[in-house]
Amino acid sequence: MVFSDVIPRLELRSFRNYCRAEFTLAPGLNLLTGANGTGKTNVLEAIYYLAVLRSFRTRQIRDLVAWGAESFQIKADVRRPDFSAATLRLAAGFGREREISLNSAPVGKGSEFIHQFLCTAFIPEDIELARGPSAERRRFLDILSSQLDGAYLHDLHQFAQALKSRNAMLRQPQRFGRRETGVFETILVRHGAAVMMRRRRTIRILRQRVLEDAPAFHGEMPPRLELAYDPGVVKAVRPGEEEEEQTLAARYETALMESLEANRARDEQERLTTWGPQRDDLALFISGKPLAAFGSEGQCRTFALLLRLSSARLLLEAAAGRRGVVLLIDDVLGELDAARRAAFWRLLPRQAQLFFACTAPPAEIPADLAVTIHPVSP
Amino acid sequence: MASNYPPVLEELIVGLRRLPGVGARTAERLALSFTGWPADDLRNFGALLAAIPERLRFCTGCGNFAEAETCPICADPHRQRDVICIVEQAIQIPAIEKTGCYRGLYHVLGGRLEPLADKGPETLRLAELRTRLAAGGVREIILAVSSDVEGEATAAWLAHEFRAAGLSVSRLAAGLPVGADLGYADAATLAAALNSRRRLE
Numbered sequence: 001m002v003f004s005d006v007i008p009r010l011e012l013r014s015f016r017n018y019c020r021a022e023f024t025l026a027p028g029l030n031l032l033t034g035a036n037g038t039g040k041t042n043v044l045e046a047i048y049y050l051a052v053l054r055s056f057r058t059r060q061i062r063d064l065v066a067w068g069a070e071s072f073q074i075k076a077d078v079r080r081p082d083f084s085a086a087t088l089r090l091a092a093g094f095g096r097e098r099e100i101s102l103n104s105a106p107v108g109k110g111s112e113f114i115h116q117f118l119c120t121a122f123i124p125e126d127i128e129l130a131r132g133p134s135a136e137r138r139r140f141l142d143i144l145s146s147q148l149d150g151a152y153l154h155d156l157h158q159f160a161q162a163l164k165s166r167n168a169m170l171r172q173p174q175r176f177g178r179r180e181t182g183v184f185e186t187i188l189v190r191h192g193a194a195v196m197m198r199r200r201r202t203i204r205i206l207r208q209r210v211l212e213d214a215p216a217f218h219g220e221m222p223p224r225l226e227l228a229y230d231p232g233v234v235k236a237v238r239p240g241e242e243e244e245e246q247t248l249a250a251r252y253e254t255a256l257m258e259s260l261e262a263n264r265a266r267d268e269q270e271r272l273t274t275w276g277p278q279r280d281d282l283a284l285f286i287s288g289k290p291l292a293a294f295g296s297e298g299q300c301r302t303f304a305l306l307l308r309l310s311s312a313r314l315l316l317e318a319a320a321g322r323r324g325v326v327l328l329i330d331d332v333l334g335e336l337d338a339a340r341r342a343a344f345w346r347l348l349p350r351q352a353q354l355f356f357a358c359t360a361p362p363a364e365i366p367a368d369l370a371v372t373i374h375p376v377s378p
Numbered sequence: 379m380a381s382n383y384p385p386v387l388e389e390l391i392v393g394l395r396r397l398p399g400v401g402a403r404t405a406e407r408l409a410l411s412f413t414g415w416p417a418d419d420l421r422n423f424g425a426l427l428a429a430i431p432e433r434l435r436f437c438t439g440c441g442n443f444a445e446a447e448t449c450p451i452c453a454d455p456h457r458q459r460d461v462i463c464i465v466e467q468a469i470q471i472p473a474i475e476k477t478g479c480y481r482g483l484y485h486v487l488g489g490r491l492e493p494l495a496d497k498g499p500e501t502l503r504l505a506e507l508r509t510r511l512a513a514g515g516v517r518e519i520i521l522a523v524s525s526d527v528e529g530e531a532t533a534a535w536l537a538h539e540f541r542a543a544g545l546s547v548s549r550l551a552a553g554l555p556v557g558a559d560l561g562y563a564d565a566a567t568l569a570a571a572l573n574s575r576r577r578l579e
Contacts (some may be wrong), residue, residue: 112564161494161527168493175498180491183534187527212410 003081004028006117006324007355009078014069028370029354031361038376041358044121044328047355050088051119051326052143053100053110060092069098069181078117081321088116111153118147118315121328122308129307130300131292134281144311145202148318151331155194159297165272166214183367188276193252195277196231200248201369203229203282207311216343223287225303232279233259239286255262301335310345316349325352333362345369387458411413416524439510441486441503442468449476451484458482460517462510466524466535474522482520485510490523490532498537511543525552525570 005027013017014067017039032040041057045064065072071093078086080228090113092098099106099111107113128136146152147241165184169176207227214225231238237258239251259275260267267274284291286299295303315325327348333341345366348354356362365371383391387409394405410422419441436442437449444450451457461482465471469484489505512514519540537547542573553571554563563571 059509151565151569158527162531165493165527165531175500176493178537180493180499180535183538184493184527185529186534187530211424219482281574333465364500 003321003324004353005079005349006326008048008077008079010043011074012043012046013073013075014066015046015072015074016064016066018042019066025353025355025374026370026372027353028372029356029365030324031371032355032357032377033360033373033375034185035036035359040376042329043376044355044357047076047326048119048121049091050074050076051115051117053090053114056121056123056125060094060261061092064130065093069093074202074345078324080117080323081319086116088113090336091243094173107249112155114153114322115147115150118319119326120308120312120315121330122279122305123328123330124332125299126304126308127301128333129304130284130295133314137153137282138280139201140311141199141280144206144314145198147200147315149198152198152263153193155191155198159188159191159195159277161362162191163278166273167271170273173268175273185257189253189260189346192256193249196252196256196280197245197249199277199280200229201245203227205314206307206310208344209314210306212312213347214306215315216347217340219339223299224285225290226284226285230283231255232276232281234262234275236262257270298335302340305332305336305344308309309344309353312352313347313349316351325349327352327354329356331357391510408491418556429526435485436468439506440484441506442471456481461516461520462507462518463514463520464507465522466529466530466532480517480520487523487532491535492528492530498551502507510546511540516545519547521547523549525550 007025010023010025012021012023014020022044032043034040046053046058048054058064071091073089073091075087075089078088080086087103090099090103098110101112101115103108107255129140142152142156146156162184166181168187169181169184178280187227198351207263210225210227219361228241231252233252237255239248239255256276261275263274276293284303286295286303291300291303312325312327319325333344336344341362341364345364346371350368361371381457390409390412391402391405393398394408395402395558397405408572415423432476434443434446435446437447437452439452442449446453458481460544462485463476463480463482464485464487466487466489467525468575471484471486473478486503487507489501490495491497491499491502519536521533521563533549536551540547541560550569551574553574554560554567560568
């Protein structure tokens, strides 16, 4: 069954350039049209923020608050494929506590609010996935992994807290000795290994999807694409790719512990933890060579777009009729040739609610997509 | 901001704002409510506040709030003296006491290992604890610390020392709240409950 009526209504208050705005949204493809600077991307950003509790453009909350206001509010009605409905509300501002509520009941933890619907954004900055620093790919992996696995964020937070604590202790060697760092290392290793297991699993299923979807983009002479998990542990102790899942968790714990041990002297000198999941990467290759160094601009863009498209298709499988999927598309087709644009529209999943920002409706929209046009003005 | 109140109220409002969770509006409301109290009640209330530095002390043994050298729990001859329950703060003792199922003694750590908040082992009441253990007679330690990263690390750090001293060490279980519906538990809580599951006897 096709379910694409995820967000029927969206309300913004003091968000970016919107003082007060209300949108009635349609199933299928919603086109947000308007001149540059009218606030099309801001609507996409608000939807994304509600799903993921962060922006795809900024880490500064004050960037999101309208000029002259102290806080912004985003409110939306959300429907699930089983037709159960929820009202999500979020209010935040610089220097004040974030308020989130589900059906008017306040929610304490972000992890209980996040991913009420699964959301992926296609933005021009996605090219950084292909040629940017590894932090971009880790963020991509973390969001996708948390959408696929509800327990992932807990392990990630515990790991990050333990890592920050270890680094803080390394900066004060006169106060914290091996015994103190040791107890935090045990926690770092346990949750770090869980994070690595999940990231590896995410990459495995994503790889399969990408390899299936890639030919549609490349026509007759497809370059060989490859993606692999590159774990942040020292090479000598790295578990093999073919390792069984059951034994792998223990292997990652050992590898992580040994990586800490092998670099202890260096870590103590540099006062920073050298190895660990904070160094994980999603390695991308084209025709056997690293993409960032050997891929053309077009190849990088195409690969990044594929990562987004394939992960969107993964989300639909993962949601399996429990949660709706929303795709936000902002200005990513301009750089592609006609054949690749056609491939994009062909692969775009029909079971998701789609939001597409553009100055004018594109000519190549497939006939099977129900289109609703929303002229956007500030 | 120009004040609309006479100085006595104004100073009271400033004082009340130092209390946790009290903002400008609440402080104003609280201060104004005092104006309706009989003079004697106000005097008694003030005397109570003034007596805090003289009367309130900390138990020399466990670190609990006390009005004498030792707190009522340490002074109680009916308490089991071979079990010590370690808590982070004194305010956690009444919570455990309310359960009515613990009859041993306590020890207040006064914090926990929290490198990100600049709290090292030297900020904990460990010398006092070691003195108590050295005096002998303690056989079991219960670690009642929170179940976040710092709590877990502090528990592991303490357990290492106590086990070496031949004591039996346990931690409070983490998992499902009593009476909770499984369907509403978050993934992390359920995982903790699974990991510390118990065999049915």
